[in-house]
Amino acid sequence: MRLFLSSRGNKYILVAVDYLSKWVEAKTLLTNDARVVCKFLKSLFARFGTPCAIISDHGMHFCNDQFAKVMLKHGVTHRLATGYHPQTSGQVEVSNRGLKRILERTVGENCASVSDRLDDALWAFRTAFKTPIGCTIYKLVYGKACHLSIKPEHKAYGLAY
Known part of the structure; x- marks a missing residue:
């Protein structure tokens, strides 16, 4: 996909990945300052609870101080990834690549609709069968299959329909 210039005024996509379940949360943002990042993380904490650590x-x-205060308030350890060890942020890179691929296929040439299509891309990413874990990320997190409006054309190995 070409450079994500602007979609409804949003220029950035903030992505958070849970390392255990591989659950992905993402949001399009107008700016990438500490205030919007902290607000995004607080909403995740309210929905899923606070993690032990965040790697960024x-x-x-x-x-910055604002981010450090939020981490301290919620008892979260902030760890920094280094350029010398790219595996640290490898799961985020894999998730970014997967979301980008889905967005390229659904948005096409109209980059202005990225903000509108991000939720659909997240849904597709979360409900896709992942061979290493033997199920969808949705099922791993919620313990049940997601209701799909279509019937799979081909059965995947390891699934009971």
């Missing part, structure tokens, strides 16, 4: 890059929106 060295971006200014993660390395």
Whole structure:
């Protein structure tokens, strides 16, 4: 996909990945400052609980006093990934690649609709069968299959329909 210039005024996509379940949360944002990052993380904490640690890059929106105060308040350890060890942020890169591929196929040439299509891309990503875990990420997190409006054309190995 070409550079994500702007979609409804949003220029950034903030992505968070749970390392155990591989659950992905993403949001299009107008800015990438500490305030919007903290607001995004607080909404995740309210929905899923607080994690033990958050691993991020060295971006200014993660390395500042406001972010540090939120992490301290919620008892979350903030760890920084280094450029010398790319495996640290490898799961986020894999998730970014998967979301980007889905968005490229659904958005096409109209980059203005990325903001509208992000929720659909997340749904597709979460409900796709993942061979390494033997189920969908949705089923791993919620313990049940997601209701799909279509019937699979081909049976996947390891699934009971």
